[in-house]
Amino acid sequence: MAASEEIHEDFDYDNDDDSTTAKIKIICLGDSAVGKSKLVERFLMDDYKPQQLSTYALTLFRYNTTMNGKSIGVDIWDTAGQERFASLHPSYYHQAHACILTFDVTRKITYKNLSRWYKELREYRPSIPCVVVANKIDVDFSITKKSFNFVKKHNLPFYFVSASDGTNVVKVFRNAIKLAVVYKEESTDFLDEVMRELEV
Numbered sequence: 586m587a588a589s590e591e592i593h594e595d596f597d598y599d600n601d602d603d604s605t606t607a608k609i610k611i612i613c614l615g616d617s618a619v620g621k622s623k624l625v626e627r628f629l630m631d632d633y634k635p636q637q638l639s640t641y642a643l644t645l646f647r648y649n650t651t652m653n654g655k656s657i658g659v660d661i662w663d664t665a666g667q668e669r670f671a672s673l674h675p676s677y678y679h680q681a682h683a684c685i686l687t688f689d690v691t692r693k694i695t696y697k698n699l700s701r702w703y704k705e706l707r708e709y710r711p712s713i714p715c716v717v718v719a720n721k722i723d724v725d726f727s728i729t730k731k732s733f734n735f736v737k738k739h740n741l742p743f744y745f746v747s748a749s750d751g752t753n754v755v756k757v758f759r760n761a762i763k764l765a766v767v768y769k770e771e772s773t774d775f776l777d778e779v780m781r782e783l784e785v
């Protein structure tokens with residue numbers, strides 16, 4: 586598919602152009618209207634350049650940061666809600682180093698659907714770090730007293746956040762970036778190695 590090749594040509598996340606900058610890809614998953622876009626926008630505020638890739642109905646937020654003295658080029662991939670009833674295109678998962686999986690604390694179904702998203706994520710990326718985010722706690726703060734089985738079952742990092750008032754938003758993204766960097770540097774995922782060879 587031509588458009589998919591275009592994306593891959595532009596960004597080869599596995600091969601950094603120079604040794605001082607790491608290129609990281611973070612993907613956002615979760616049902617429509619859980620607040621994925623608002624969270625990214627809240628994190629980056631004015632400091633981002635959204636790029637619309639209409640073929641996939643996705644937005645790419647690209648920005649640069651530093652962590653432990655190393656400069657990091659971060660791409661955050663954000664879907665639009667169209668994919669609600671279908672699987673995402675494999676390109677979305679391709680070469681991703683971390684995932685932010687979001688549900689909306691005001692809509693139980695979005696929590697239930699985490700399993701579906703997680704299953705699909707693991708089909709493509711069996712071992713990348715995944716953080717789970719319970720968004721919109723500004724609407725019902727009492728939810729933060731509850732525990733969530735999905736998170737326990739899969740032993741995933743978990744945060745209560747609000748894109749509206751900013752609670753924990755920076756923390757989530759900074760941690761996801763940190764995890765992505767570690768994954769990239771220490772990845773021994775055999776499947777990834779094989780995939781890389783197949784793509785040459």
Ligand SMILES: Nc1nc2c(ncn2[C@@H]2O[C@H](COP(=O)(O)OP(=O)(O)OP(=O)(O)O)[C@@H](O)[C@H]2O)c(=O)[nH]1
Nearest residue numbers: 617618619620621622623664665666721747748749
């Ligand atoms: N109260 C409250 N509303 C929020 C919060 N985050 C997002 N919203 C609202 O929820 C709605 C959906 O937010 P989006 O960021 O567009 O959701 P999305 O997950 O990107 O949705 P799709 O692009 O359709 O997949 C919007 O009306 C937001 O204003 C939050 O933390 N608190």
Ligand SMILES: [Mg+2]
Nearest residue numbers: 621622664665
């Ligand atoms: Mg969105």
